[in-house]
Amino acid sequence: VSLLVIDPGHLTLVQDAGRPGLGVQGVGAAGAFDRTAMRQLHALLGDPPEAAVLEVLAGGLKLRAEADHRLAVTGGIGPVHVDGEHVEHGRAFVARAGQEVLVGPVGLGLRAYVGVAGGLEVDPVLGSRSADTMSGLGPPRVAAGDVLEVGPPAHPAEVEDVPALLTSGVTTVSAIPGPRDDWFTDDAVRAFFSAQWTVSARSDRIGVRLEGPSLERRVTDELPSEPCVRGSVQVVSAGTPVVLGPDHPVTGGYPVIVVVLDDHVDRLAQVRPGETVRFTRQPSP
Amino acid sequence: MKVLPCGDRAVLIDCASLDEAQGWFAALHDEADAVLGARTVLLRGEPSDLRALVDRSEPGDITAAEAGDEIEIPVTYDGPDLADVASHTGLSEDEIVAAHTGTPWTVAFGGFAPGFAYLVGGDERLAVPRRESPRTSVPAGSVGLAGEFSGVYPRSSPGGWQLIGRTDAVMFDVDRDPPALLAPSAQVRFVETRSGQAP
Numbered sequence: 001v002s003l004l005v006i007d008p009g010h011l012t013l014v015q016d017a018g019r020p021g022l023g024v025q026g027v028g029a030a031g032a033f034d035r036t037a038m039r040q041l042h043a044l045l046g047d048p049p050e051a052a053v054l055e056v057l058a059g060g061l062k063l064r065a066e067a068d069h070r071l072a073v074t075g076g077i078g079p080v081h082v083d084g085e086h087v088e089h090g091r092a093f094v095a096r097a098g099q100e101v102l103v104g105p106v107g108l109g110l111r112a113y114v115g116v117a118g119g120l121e122v123d124p125v126l127g128s129r130s131a132d133t134m135s136g137l138g139p140p141r142v143a144a145g146d147v148l149e150v151g152p153p154a155h156p157a158e159v160e161d162v163p164a165l166l167t168s169g170v171t172t173v174s175a176i177p178g179p180r181d182d183w184f185t186d187d188a189v190r191a192f193f194s195a196q197w198t199v200s201a202r203s204d205r206i207g208v209r210l211e212g213p214s215l216e217r218r219v220t221d222e223l224p225s226e227p228c229v230r231g232s233v234q235v236v237s238a239g240t241p242v243v244l245g246p247d248h249p250v251t252g253g254y255p256v257i258v259v260v261l262d263d264h265v266d267r268l269a270q271v272r273p274g275e276t277v278r279f280t281r282q283p284s285p
Numbered sequence: 286m287k288v289l290p291c292g293d294r295a296v297l298i299d300c301a302s303l304d305e306a307q308g309w310f311a312a313l314h315d316e317a318d319a320v321l322g323a324r325t326v327l328l329r330g331e332p333s334d335l336r337a338l339v340d341r342s343e344p345g346d347i348t349a350a351e352a353g354d355e356i357e358i359p360v361t362y363d364g365p366d367l368a369d370v371a372s373h374t375g376l377s378e379d380e381i382v383a384a385h386t387g388t389p390w391t392v393a394f395g396g397f398a399p400g401f402a403y404l405v406g407g408d409e410r411l412a413v414p415r416r417e418s419p420r421t422s423v424p425a426g427s428v429g430l431a432g433e434f435s436g437v438y439p440r441s442s443p444g445g446w447q448l449i450g451r452t453d454a455v456m457f458d459v460d461r462d463p464p465a466l467l468a469p470s471a472q473v474r475f476v477e478t479r480s481g482q483a484p
Binding site for chain 1: 289290291292293294297299315318319320321322333394395396398399400401403426430439459463464465468469
């Protein structure tokens with residue numbers, strides 16, 4: 001009961017719900033970037049919330065089922081084939097022992113999620129199977145020849161199909177000003193919310209880097225290191241905000257102008273370099 | 286002290302000093318998922334609940350209850366930046382070692398990497414700027430200085446601190462509970478050895 005990796009594609013990582021609550025140890029939460037897509041997989045396959053899945057950046061993953069397995073693909077959309085036969089995105093399918101599963105190039109969104117009923121049983125580290133690309137904790141990136149053990153299927157599927165939550169064009173997320181919006185001029189905060197930001201190719205799971213207007217600081221002091229969260233928008237230099245992703249360091253030394261709503265961070269996992277992001281202002285709760 | 290917004294799943298307590306932040310961390314870390322910064326404490330959860338929690342709480346006493354164990358870290362003082370630190374501070378290399386080992390340090394906060402701790406409270410003469418250009422790779426166990434802080438790199442990583450020595454102490458081990466050797470408020474005493482191993 002396992003999946004053999006024939007080709008990992010560009011970058012494939014094992015991810016799960018992460019390791020929250022260890023910030024004091026200097027350990028970040030990590031976990032799936034698009035948690036919504038992972039939850040969809042769990043529902044399609046009857047897996048519990050902690051089940052581990054594959055996060056496939058841009059596609060190109062090829063697996064061989066070593067036994068009969070039920071799988072599904074959610075998140076970023078591209079062609080999915082079992083031994084050359086097309087199967088549907090967002091719907092569970094069966095790969096018989098010896099059959100090859102190809103997750104082709106992702107054309108809409110950026111990260112495809114591949115789950116298998118029973119979840120992936122790689123060794124957990126500090127309670128999680130998530131690969132943290134910043135700290136190096138968790139399993140290494142998936143490589144050709146890896147044998148990924150699969151656990152016993154837990155429950156019947158909760159749903160038969162799930163919608164693809166992706167749209168082409170501008171991605172809009174809501175964000176709450178602060179904690180350090182007052183380190184920026186009023187014009188800078190206004191510009192942040194009115195600009196169309198372009199996603200940089202230098203984006204990864206640590207942070208989604210944005211290119212756009214210069215954001216002028218009112219306070220130019222060095223910020224004493226402070227804890228940040230997934231979705232914190234650090235302004236590392238005048239024109240470069242970075243939305244922190246799942247593998248962000250626990251503390252940072254740059255002022256955070258706004259924090260993206262936690263649920264909305266998932267959408268940023270699916271924005272491709274060169275695409276556009278806008279932020280809408282949400283009042284502080 | 287002010288409670289600042291930090292998205293829809295956290296708040297940030299902003300304090301005037303590290304001492305005040307440590308007091309709030311001591312008071313609240315059993316009640317909420319809390320992370321300490323240099324002047325701040327992050328609390329995760331529903332913001333309105335967290336604001337109510339802060340309203341009905343007082344900062345704890347960090348001098349008594351929270352002063353942790355004293356941990357000895359053996360160091361071989363042969364770092365590549367000893368000469369630069371000497372020219373910044375006006376101390377001889379022997380005086381740098383005496384100053385670094387002579388005063389106990391306190392763990393302020395972590396966060397740069399798993400197991401990394403910013404240490405404060407050492408000899409004030411050791412305050413030096415970061416290196417002008419950071420190293421792309423600092424070996425694990427390197428003992429450094431930057432600003433008012435000292436620290437030990439838990440694993441090989443890029444870094445801009447002035448390196449004065451090295452230790453074999455294991456700063457982070459996922460098979461240990463807790464994995465990080467140094468917890469907030471622990472006391473650290475550096476001890477000079479020739480080999481970097483425990484005497």
